[in-house]
Amino acid sequence: MASSTETLLQPGDLLYSEGGSNDCGYIVESGEILLFCQVDGQRFNCERRGPGSIVGELSILTGQPRTVSVEALTPCRLFRISAEQILDRFEKLDPVLRACIDTSINFAARISQPKIAAPNETPLAPSTLRNADELIERLRIEADILAALENNQFCLLYQPVVCLADNRVVGVEALMRWHHPTLGNIAPDRFIEIAETVQSIGALTQFALSEACAAAQRIRTRCPSSAGIFTSVNVSGAEIGKPGFVDFLAFTLDRYDMRPGELKLEVTETSLVQDPKNAGGNLQRLRDLGCGISVDDFGTGYSNLAYLQQLPLTTLKIDRAFVGDAHLNDFSKSIVRMLLELGRQMNVDVIAEGTETDDNARLLQELGCQFAQGYNFHKPLPEEDILALLTDPSQDMRGIA
Ligand code: G
Ligand code: G
Ligand code: MN
Numbered sequence: 001m002a003s004s005t006e007t008l009l010q011p012g013d014l015l016y017s018e019g020g021s022n023d024c025g026y027i028v029e030s031g032e033i034l035l036f037c038q039v040d041g042q043r044f045n046c047e048r049r050g051p052g053s054i055v056g057e058l059s060i061l062t063g064q065p066r067t068v069s070v071e072a073l074t075p076c077r078l079f080r081i082s083a084e085q086i087l088d089r090f091e092k093l094d095p096v097l098r099a100c101i102d103t104s105i106n107f108a109a110r111i112s113q114p115k116i117a118a119p120n121e122t123p124l125a126p127s128t129l130r131n132a133d134e135l136i137e138r139l140r141i142e143a144d145i146l147a148a149l150e151n152n153q154f155c156l157l158y159q160p161v162v163c164l165a166d167n168r169v170v171g172v173e174a175l176m177r178w179h180h181p182t183l184g185n186i187a188p189d190r191f192i193e194i195a196e197t198v199q200s201i202g203a204l205t206q207f208a209l210s211e212a213c214a215a216a217q218r219i220r221t222r223c224p225s226s227a228g229i230f231t232s233v234n235v236s237g238a239e240i241g242k243p244g245f246v247d248f249l250a251f252t253l254d255r256y257d258m259r260p261g262e263l264k265l266e267v268t269e270t271s272l273v274q275d276p277k278n279a280g281g282n283l284q285r286l287r288d289l290g291c292g293i294s295v296d297d298f299g300t301g302y303s304n305l306a307y308l309q310q311l312p313l314t315t316l317k318i319d320r321a322f323v324g325d326a327h328l329n330d331f332s333k334s335i336v337r338m339l340l341e342l343g344r345q346m347n348v349d350v351i352a353e354g355t356e357t358d359d360n361a362r363l364l365q366e367l368g369c370q371f372a373q374g375y376n377f378h379k380p381l382p383e384e385d386i387l388a389l390l391t392d393p394s395q396d397m398r399g400i401a
Contacts, residue, residue, distance in 0.1 A: 009072035025056035031076030102128040157380035171230035174212040213256035237271030260290030269301030287312035320354020
């Protein structure tokens with residue numbers, strides 16, 4: 001039985017007529033239709049379409065009347081798609097792709113009715129890209145990422161993690177920076193997301209892991225007492241799930257003579273939850289190797305706590321959204337207290353991220369938090385400054401960077 005989304009036609013039936021209005025498109029499920037129009041008073045058959053083809057989409061996209069008439073050549077079954085269903089999808093398209101389609105449609109309409117005109121009387125096409133400057137910047141970043149790796153435009157800074165009881169540095173988090181030759185310094189918030197969409201995140205992650213382990217080895221050689229200080233590297237959840245990741249990691253640890261316990265992999269709560277199956281299997285293998293696993297941005301990811309509790313985690317990093325104002329805002333304070341308690345129950349270390357004042361750090365310590373990372377202790381620093389800091393523990397490096 002036909003429903004509101006089904007249209008059944010017999011040979012010769014007209015689906016719609018040229019010049020008519022346009023509230024839907026159709027997908028041919030079975031049978032064959034013929035598209036035709038009038039050219040100089042004569043009927044012109046444009047093409048036949050069969051199962052799996054679409055018809056009626058053009059006038060939805062252009063907002064113009066139907067440009068052809070459509071009739072059935074055989075018994076046909078058509079599925080009706082509403083204009084909203086098409087337009088919603090069009091809205092969600094990648095903006096470059098959308099501009100390509102808009103431009104092609106406009107141009108096809110134009111050359112189907114060519115007119116002789118002087119250049120300045122030739123119609124100016126509408127500009128189909130919104131925010132062209134922003135898009136160009138994004139496309140430039142996409143295009144430049146891989147070359148940038150070869151040209152050494154990426155580097156790592158290291159932000160110390162301290163023990164709140166005595167401000168001693170217990171570890172560092174490696175944070176990537178990109179010095180782009182024309183765009184200047186680009187923050188990882190911007191390029192990591194782009195690298196993930198263009199499949200260069202793997203190469204970037206390998207760089208971060210290798211470089212952070214190499215730096216740890218250089219620092220250990222020049223400052224043997226720094227052995228035992230951990231290095232934490234940010235890795236997206238999807239990367240951890242990839243085949244070969246664990247092997248690459250084992251190879252890297254071996255190459256830089258790094259004890260697995262000195263390396264932590266930092267994965268955001270959101271990416272752990274998005275890719276549970278893949279990440280889960282490899283997480284256990286990484287734990288078996290001896291690496292630490294930190295949950296980054298903890299508290300912001302709407303986690304299924306029952307699920308998180310099953311993962312082989314070693315560290316929770318409380319997101320700075322709750323940490324920064326915990327001494328001023330009772331709500332933030334109670335969240336921090338709750339997450340600290342959760343950490344105790346899960347038997348993992350907890351690091352508070354984004355402490356910006358001494359008052360803030362003092363409160364965290366009162367709440368029983370052991371470790372912190374934030375601007376009031378140290379900003380992200382280049383390797384030489386980390387070496388200096390570790391070699392001379394009495395040196396006050398606050399505010400440098
Ligand atoms: O230090 P900064 O504010 O620029 O870092 C912003 C975010 O970028 C951090 O949340 C951090 O997790 C992420 N980030 C920094 N370096 C890396 C990296 O090497 N790999 C990945 N996947 N993310 C990184
Ligand atoms: O997402 P992730 O936690 O990996 O990011 C750490 C980021 O937080 C780094 O970019 C680092 O520079 C930043 N950060 C570290 N300490 C502070 C701080 O005290 N205040 C703020 N606003 N950001 C901080
Ligand atoms: Mn991090």
